[in-house]
Amino acid sequence: MVTEAEWARIRGGLHFGQVFEGTVVKVPRPGAVGITVDIGLGVEGFVDVLLLPEEGGDWPLEGTVADFEVWWADSRQQIRLKPSDARYLRNDFMDFVERFRPNWVSEAGRPVRDPGLPASEELAELHTEGLPANSS
Numbered sequence: 089m090v091t092e093a094e095w096a097r098i099r100g101g102l103h104f105g106q107v108f109e110g111t112v113v114k115v116p117r118p119g120a121v122g123i124t125v126d127i128g129l130g131v132e133g134f135v136d137v138l139l140l141p142e143e144g145g146d147w148p149l150e151g152t153v154a155d156f157e158v159w160w161a162d163s164r165q166q167i168r169l170k171p172s173d174a175r176y177l178r179n180d181f182m183d184f185v186e187r188f189r190p191n192w193v194s195e196a197g198r199p200v201r202d203p204g205l206p207a208s209e210e211l212a213e214l215h216t217e218g219l220p221a222n223s224s
Contacts, residue, residue, distance in 0.1 A: 095165045105196030112152040118144025133167045161200045
């Protein structure tokens with residue numbers, strides 16, 4: 089585990105869609121939980137079961153080296169990843185993205201930040217445009 093300051097530094101350097109080569113180090117319950125991936129940053133990489141194929145037998149095995157993209161990182165010291173290789177993605181990934189993360193394409197390349205904190209661009213936009221009418 090890294091310090092909070094080190095985690096903030098690591099997370100501050102991440103961008104959605106950023107690709108890392110990683111090694112699958114743990115597949116605790118194929119088809120049920122997700123997989124842990126070492127991407128060499130000193131914090132855990134994790135691919136959620138929701139992004140992986142429905143059949144656990146189609147998941148990458150421990151020791152598999154593959155490319156993974158940054159999918160999310162919040163205040164927890166864990167980098168959420170998605171496999172770059174379509175063999176390791178759920179079959180209906182594009183439908184999944186459209187339903188649950190429709191802005192993914194526009195998020196790719198943007199810095200990862202804790203969703204509770206507005207970006208400086210958002211603050212500047214609020215300052216110049218004013219708060220929405222339903223804001224308190």
